[in-house]
Amino acid sequence: MKMRTLDPKTVATRDLHQFLLGSVAPRPIAFASTVDDDGNMNIAPYSFFNAFSSNPPILVFSSNRRVTNNTTKDTLHNIQKNKEVVINVVNYNIVRQMTLASIEYPSTVNEFEKAGLTAIPSDIVRPMRIKESPAQMECVVDEILTLGDQGGAGHLIICKVVKLHVAEKVIDEQNRIDPHKMDLMGRMGRAYYVRCSGPNVFPLFQPVTKIALGFDQLPPQIINSKVLTGNNIAQLAGLFEMPKEEDVLALKQNESIATLLDMDNRSLLLQNYAKQVLDLEGDAEKAMKVLLLDV
Amino acid sequence: MKMRTLDPKTVATRDLHQFLLGSVAPRPIAFASTVDDDGNMNIAPYSFFNAFSSNPPILVFSSNRRVTNNTTKDTLHNIQKNKEVVINVVNYNIVRQMTLASIEYPSTVNEFEKAGLTAIPSDIVRPMRIKESPAQMECVVDEILTLGDQGGAGHLIICKVVKLHVAEKVIDEQNRIDPHKMDLMGRMGRAYYVRCSGPNVFPLFQPVTKIALGFDQLPPQIINSKVLTGNNIAQLAGLFEMPKEEDVLALKQNESIATLLDMDNRSLLLQNYAKQVLDLEGDAEKAMKVLLLDV
Numbered sequence: 001m002k003m004r005t006l007d008p009k010t011v012a013t014r015d016l017h018q019f020l021l022g023s024v025a026p027r028p029i030a031f032a033s034t035v036d037d038d039g040n041m042n043i044a045p046y047s048f049f050n051a052f053s054s055n056p057p058i059l060v061f062s063s064n065r066r067v068t069n070n071t072t073k074d075t076l077h078n079i080q081k082n083k084e085v086v087i088n089v090v091n092y093n094i095v096r097q098m099t100l101a102s103i104e105y106p107s108t109v110n111e112f113e114k115a116g117l118t119a120i121p122s123d124i125v126r127p128m129r130i131k132e133s134p135a136q137m138e139c140v141v142d143e144i145l146t147l148g149d150q151g152g153a154g155h156l157i158i159c160k161v162v163k164l165h166v167a168e169k170v171i172d173e174q175n176r177i178d179p180h181k182m183d184l185m186g187r188m189g190r191a192y193y194v195r196c197s198g199p200n201v202f203p204l205f206q207p208v209t210k211i212a213l214g215f216d217q218l219p220p221q222i223i224n225s226k227v228l229t230g231n232n233i234a235q236l237a238g239l240f241e242m243p244k245e246e247d248v249l250a251l252k253q254n255e256s257i258a259t260l261l262d263m264d265n266r267s268l269l270l271q272n273y274a275k276q277v278l279d280l281e282g283d284a285e286k287a288m289k290v291l292l293l294d295v
Numbered sequence: 296m297k298m299r300t301l302d303p304k305t306v307a308t309r310d311l312h313q314f315l316l317g318s319v320a321p322r323p324i325a326f327a328s329t330v331d332d333d334g335n336m337n338i339a340p341y342s343f344f345n346a347f348s349s350n351p352p353i354l355v356f357s358s359n360r361r362v363t364n365n366t367t368k369d370t371l372h373n374i375q376k377n378k379e380v381v382i383n384v385v386n387y388n389i390v391r392q393m394t395l396a397s398i399e400y401p402s403t404v405n406e407f408e409k410a411g412l413t414a415i416p417s418d419i420v421r422p423m424r425i426k427e428s429p430a431q432m433e434c435v436v437d438e439i440l441t442l443g444d445q446g447g448a449g450h451l452i453i454c455k456v457v458k459l460h461v462a463e464k465v466i467d468e469q470n471r472i473d474p475h476k477m478d479l480m481g482r483m484g485r486a487y488y489v490r491c492s493g494p495n496v497f498p499l500f501q502p503v504t505k506i507a508l509g510f511d512q513l514p515p516q517i518i519n520s521k522v523l524t525g526n527n528i529a530q531l532a533g534l535f536e537m538p539k540e541e542d543v544l545a546l547k548q549n550e551s552i553a554t555l556l557d558m559d560n561r562s563l564l565l566q567n568y569a570k571q572v573l574d575l576e577g578d579a580e581k582a583m584k585v586l587l588l589d590v
Contacts, residue, residue, distance in 0.1 A: 234395050
């Protein structure tokens with residue numbers, strides 16, 4: 001793979017910014033609600049944001065110095081003064097309203113009104129929650145770390161969640177959030193967003209505490225296959241043990257497999273068959289047995 | 296919207312953890328490569344990760360204390376010793392190989408071999424890059440902040456990017472990363488991932504420095520519409536000025552619109568027509584004119 005190498009010391013900030021945003025994605029969106037000393041309400045979206053700890057529950061986001069004129073934003077000023085913020089999440093239903101709140105209205109303009117969103121009181125902190133958001137996290141700010149003094153420089157606004165509100169309708173019968181019902185938006189580079197529901201969202205199961213085989217334990221006809229992808233081979237390498245020889249040989253009773261074994265290009269046919277078993281049935285154990293018949 | 300309210304002080308860590316992961320999503324994935332003093336290589340994925348500044352270029356990720364037994368991970372030990380890490384991104388092609396690297400193999404096991412990935416030397420730091428990753432960021436670690444001492448507690452590992460390698464094939468003719476070619480994976484709650492390419496990825500344009508109308512400047516028939524969604528109204532509110540009256544009236548020359556104006560339920564019909572103009576053509580100016588005919 002031909003790579004382009006960028007040295008942050010010599011690349012223009014604007015270009016480096018876009019290469020970082022295109023590489024570090026998808027980013028979750030913090031729709032941050034704050035209030036100033038006069039009670040002026042502010043909401044603004046930030047995608048330099050994530051959870052970093054669950055015990056204590058810590059969220060961190062950055063309100064960056066503007067690249068264009070090196071000024072800072074109302075959200076940061078408000079938090080510096082009163083150390084409180086509500087972080088609301090952004091789902092598909094409110095994403096365009098969110099883009100309105102990113103417009104740089106003067107400090108005294110209420111972005112709730114501009115974006116057509118409803119302010120509702122929080123239980124503990126002074127900033128209001130966004131009623132239309134499916135998850136609202138009331139936070140007190142523990143610390144603000146400054147990462148630089150030039151345009152584009154970030155801050156780490158370290159927030160402790162003191163109350164979490166989640167819409168009942170996105171919680172499933174296992175008492176967990178269903179991502180399809182939540183329908184969150186993520187931020188990519190440039191003007192791109194990603195909608196996180198539908199067929200693009202799927203589970204990948206791999207136990208982390210039980211030791212799997214790994215690529216190095218697989219026979220060469222699998223590792224060197226021109227048919228199987230890296231993802232296919234990884235499914236096989238994720239098994240905990242090689243199948244028993246008698247179970248492999250038992251597969252010869254399967255009529256369609258027996259037919260393949262009689263063909264001249266049996267290796268290729270068995271690999272294609274195994275790939276289908278992996279891609280369509282997700283049955284790594286069966287696929288492994290099929291591949292081991294090629295000896 | 297009925298909300299469920301959770302108090303972090305009384306909710307079990309395991310449940311709070313899952314509610315946070317389901318709410319703060321999609322999360323970008325840092326596939327972190329580190330090395331210990333004996334040269335043992337380690338790679339492991341982390342989704343408590345994001346960019347936080349572009350000037351200086353700062354990435355932050357967390358290697359959390361395990362919830363089950365409150366122990367810490369090899370990645371953290373290696374970074375504490377030598378303050379270097381390569382953060383590689385994860386695209387669709389290597390996501391299952393990434394899941395293999397999340398398995399808790401003993402410290403001396405080389406996860407590059409287990410996951411079938413290729414280690415290539417970095418320009419500046421000692422940890423190796425992952426050849427198959429479409430973006431590899433060589434970093435020196437500025438600081439490690441500890442967020443707690445219980446199981447589930449995170450660390451802020453604050454990394455400065457000293458060299459960025461991006462695959463030429465994901466860069467478009469405007470010298471920017473094409474998200475569809477990059478094909479990144481994001482992490483959701485539970486075992487869910489999101490693939491960030493295809494129709495789920497789309498641009499939303501809203502200039503932030505030019506002042507848009509906002510919801511409060513729209514007439515009541517738009518704000519109170521039962522047909523238009525919040526996203527539809529936000530497209531209209533994102534315009535910079537109301538159309539001129541003569542331009543609105545000129546629309547009456549349009550035959551299909553003239554027909555609608557003659558009907559008894561003209562309000563409903565005009566709103567449905569405007570919604571189509573917004574959803575299918577994305578033409579907020581035309582939709583606004585259509586809606587203003589309903590007087």
